[in-house]
Amino acid sequence: MTLTGNLSELVKFRELLLAFTDKEIKIRYKQTLLGFLWAILQPAALTLIFSIVFGVFLKVSFSTIPYPVFAYSALLPWSFLSSALSFGSLSVVNNSSLVTKVYFPREIMPLSSIAAAFFDFIVAGLIFILMFFIFKVPIGANIAYLLIIIPSLLALTIGISLILAAINVLYRDVRFVLPIFLQVFMYLTPIIYSVEQIPQKYRVYVLLNPAAGLVESFRDVTVLNRSPQMVPLAYSIAMSFVILILGYAYFKKKEKVFADVI
Amino acid sequence: MKKELQTGQIEFINIAKSYRTSKGKYGLLRDIIGEKFSGLSSAKSKNQEKFYALRNISFTVNPGECLGIIGNNGAGKSTILKLISKITYPEKGLVKARGRIGAFIELGAGLHHELTGKENIYLYGAILGMSKAEIKKQYRDIVRFAGIGKFLDVPIKKYSSGMYSRLGFSVCAFSDPDILLVDEVLAVGDIDFQKRCLEKMHSFAGRKTIVFVSHNLDAIKSICSRVIFIDGGEIVKIGRPNDVIKEYVRRSSKSRKN
Numbered sequence: 475m476t477l478t479g480n481l482s483e484l485v486k487f488r489e490l491l492l493a494f495t496d497k498e499i500k501i502r503y504k505q506t507l508l509g510f511l512w513a514i515l516q517p518a519a520l521t522l523i524f525s526i527v528f529g530v531f532l533k534v535s536f537s538t539i540p541y542p543v544f545a546y547s548a549l550l551p552w553s554f555l556s557s558a559l560s561f562g563s564l565s566v567v568n569n570s571s572l573v574t575k576v577y578f579p580r581e582i583m584p585l586s587s588i589a590a591a592f593f594d595f596i597v598a599g600l601i602f603i604l605m606f607f608i609f610k611v612p613i614g615a616n617i618a619y620l621l622i623i624i625p626s627l628l629a630l631t632i633g634i635s636l637i638l639a640a641i642n643v644l645y646r647d648v649r650f651v652l653p654i655f656l657q658v659f660m661y662l663t664p665i666i667y668s669v670e671q672i673p674q675k676y677r678v679y680v681l682l683n684p685a686a687g688l689v690e691s692f693r694d695v696t697v698l699n700r701s702p703q704m705v706p707l708a709y710s711i712a713m714s715f716v717i718l719i720l721g722y723a724y725f726k727k728k729e730k731v732f733a734d735v736i
Numbered sequence: 737m738k739k740e741l742q743t744g745q746i747e748f749i750n751i752a753k754s755y756r757t758s759k760g761k762y763g764l765l766r767d768i769i770g771e772k773f774s775g776l777s778s779a780k781s782k783n784q785e786k787f788y789a790l791r792n793i794s795f796t797v798n799p800g801e802c803l804g805i806i807g808n809n810g811a812g813k814s815t816i817l818k819l820i821s822k823i824t825y826p827e828k829g830l831v832k833a834r835g836r837i838g839a840f841i842e843l844g845a846g847l848h849h850e851l852t853g854k855e856n857i858y859l860y861g862a863i864l865g866m867s868k869a870e871i872k873k874q875y876r877d878i879v880r881f882a883g884i885g886k887f888l889d890v891p892i893k894k895y896s897s898g899m900y901s902r903l904g905f906s907v908c909a910f911s912d913p914d915i916l917l918v919d920e921v922l923a924v925g926d927i928d929f930q931k932r933c934l935e936k937m938h939s940f941a942g943r944k945t946i947v948f949v950s951h952n953l954d955a956i957k958s959i960c961s962r963v964i965f966i967d968g969g970e971i972v973k974i975g976r977p978n979d980v981i982k983e984y985v986r987r988s989s990k991s992r993k994n
Contacts, residue, residue, distance in 0.1 A: 493862035497848060497855075504850045572846055576839060576863055577822045733824045734755065 480726055484579050494586035498561075499593050513594035514601050517553040521546045528666050539697050543609050547697040548665040548689050550595070550602055551624075555631050555685060556656050558591035562635030563652055567642050570736045580729045581722070584639045588631055602696070614699040619691065623707075626714040627688050633717035636725040643732050659683075664690045669703070681706045684713035741834040744799030744914040744945040746820055751793040751829035753815055754786045789815045790969045793829070799914075802937075802946040804960035804977065806953065806984050812969045813949045817917045820947065835914025835945070838864055840905055847904060849893035853884050856892055857907055864911040874910040881932070882906035902929055909936045915945045934959065953981050 484491075503509045521542055528534040529541030562584040566573060569583050606613060642648035663685045664672075672680055680686050687710030691702035741747060790812045797803045805813045818824045819831045821839045846863045847856050857878055861871035871878075879885055882902040884895075892900065908916070918937065937959055940946055950956055956963060956977060963980040965973045973983045 487865070489867050490862045490865070493859050493868075497851065497859055500855065501848065501850045572863070574818075574823065576846055577837070578863065578865075730825045733818065 477723075480579070480722075484581065487578050487582060490578055491582050491586055491589070494582055495589040495593075498586050498590035502590060510597060513597040516557070516594075517546060517549045517598050518601065520549050520553070524549070524666055534667065534671075539611060540609055543605055543611060543697050544668075544693070545666065546602060546605060547693040548663075550598055551627055551689050551692045552660065552663060552665050552685075553598065554591055554595035555627065556660065557594065558588040558631045559635055559638065559656065560652060561587035561591060562631070563638035563642055563648055565635075566639045566732065567646070567736065573736050574733050580732060581636060581725055584635045584725075585632065588628070588635055591631075592628070606697075611697050612699055616695040616699055616701050619695040619702055619707075622711060623688055623691050623695070623702075626711045627685075627692075629718040630684055630688065630710075630714035633714065633719070633721035636721035637717075640725045640728040643736050644728070659685070662686070664693075668693070669706075681709070684710040684717065686710070688714070741832055742799050743835040745832075745834055746797040746915065746945065746947070747830075747832040748793050748795050748816075748819070749830040749832075751790055751819065751826045751831060752788065753790045753812075753819065753824070753826050754788045756786060788969045790819075790826075793966075793969075793971060795964060795971070795974060797945055797947065799945055800942050801962060802941050802948060802960045804956040804963040805947065805949045805966065806951070806956060806963060806981065807966040807972075808988070811966045813966065814919055816966075817919055817947060817949060820915070821917060833915060836865055836912070837915045837917065838908050838911045838913025839917040840908040840919070847892060847900065850891055852891055853888045853895070853903060856903060860904065860907045861911060864908060864913070866911050870912075874912075878906045878910050881909065881936075883929075898926060898929065905933060905936075909933075909940075913944065915947070916940060917947050917949075919949045920951070953985075957981060 503512060506512065508515065524545045525542045528545070535541065565583040565587045566580060572583075573580065605611070638648055638652070662680065662683050664680070669677060669680065669686070669690050687703070687706035691707045691710070694700050694702045793812075793816070795803075805816060807813055815824070817839065819826055820833050821837050822831075822833075825831075846860050848859060851859065857875065858868065858871055861874075861878075862868070866874075879888065882899075882905075884899055884903055887895065887899065892903070895903070916937075934955060937946060937948070941959055941961075946959070948956065948960060960977050962975065963977045964971055965980045965984045967987070972987070973980050
């Protein structure tokens with residue numbers, strides 16, 4: 475099927491995407507005591523740990539803003555990326571009973587996992603807004619860049635998830651590789667440090683990672699209230715959408731054998 | 737010349753479908769290496785590797801017709817249903833089907849344990865291609881047919897297996913498909929529910945296309961207008977229910993004697 479054919483099929487099943495997302499959000503916190511609070515607690519716990527280790531023990535300081543705000547502003551988009559990737563990559567295999575019994579566009583499974591993670595992102599984002607007031611961080615017009623940064627982050631996340639989800643159907647190794655991959659990915663993304671703290675000659679390599687430009691820009695336009703570095707950001711946006719297109723094409727190509735090999 | 741199918745019509749043209757019995761392509765590296773080194777016996781091992789679930793299958797189901805598929809376990813019956821619903825794809829040949837397909841293939845596929853009965857009705861309805869508004873409209877009928885009224889707000893992990901399959905079948909029956917695929921649904925559920933399922937299928941017959949896989953020959957006889965008997969992935973006989981069932985019974989008793 476062509477790309478437009480695939481997309482129109484996806485539009486036809488949009489109600490299913492909504493129903494799946496609804497299910498993902500509902501079951502994620504079923505039989506937990508704290509429920510939705512976990513959406514906030516995950517990035518908050520990491521912020522606390524990083525603030526103690528890097529802010530207090532190692533005294534990594536960053537210009538004008540308190541370290542917790544500095545860390546959270548990057549952990550917020552990062553938590554979304556990493557939780558969407560872990561749920562999205564495993565989603566097809568986790569729904570194997572559906573794959574072998576019912577027809578629907580298979581990308582709905584990773585997409586709904588990502589949408590549920592995006593819901594958490596919004597909840598955690600509310601805390602972020604609260605932080606602005608608590609730490610008295612001024613909000614500027616640069617925040618409008620989020621209108622392109624967040625869609626790009628979504629595109630990148632969907633692209634990588636689709637690739638990993640398809641590979642995971644064929645080779646279950648993904649499940650074991652994923653935690654290592656995310657760990658490395660996190661350290662290669664400017665979360666606990668900022669791009670400016672990287673020695674000049676390595677900077678370009680770090681920025682090859684499209685998530686780097688997005689996370690750095692996210693921090694720039696929010697808590698730092700300054701315009702992003704245009705070249706790295708433009709590169710990240712372009713790469714994110716390229717990865718989305720490649721990931722979708724790869725997923726649709728492999729999709730046909732899912733029911734036979736899952 | 738390309739002919740458009742009518743809604744509810746199904747067409748199989750020279751379908752072949754094989755599965756690899758040893759894992760080959762998506763399996764272990766050592767199989768791939770082993771294959772390379774096995775040299776002389778490679779032709780033989782290749783034959784063993786491929787298992788034809790279906791070969792050379794052609795048939796047409798017309799709108800409103802009820803087609804029964806019978807045959808021993810492993811004959812390829814379920815594979816035919818999977819091909820119609822586009823869950824799996826043929827290796828050779830062409831499968832065409834037009835209209836909304838409702839597949840009641842196995843109990844509980846698509847139901848989620850942690851969700852309540854009500855939530856599952858909406859989820860499963862969506863899986864079967866219904867919109868939220870459609871489900872809302874049919875909701876009361878679905879609940880009544882399934883007979884789970886008292887347990888709507890209970891997570892279905894607490895349901896009995898009979899309640900499970902009743903819930904699944906009810907949603908499917910009210911999803912208003914053009915083509916209904918039914919695979920051995922009658923094996924589960926109590927006699928009362930079996931009776932209601934058959935009644936529901938009877939009410940579909942004539943208006944909707946049904947493809948019905950079952951070992952229950954009486955049910956096949958009572959609902960189907962045409963029956964296919966398959967064995968080893970090939971069509972042995974296709975025709976009027978009585979004739980085909982007779983052939984099936986004759987063959988099975990013969991093979992039992994041998």
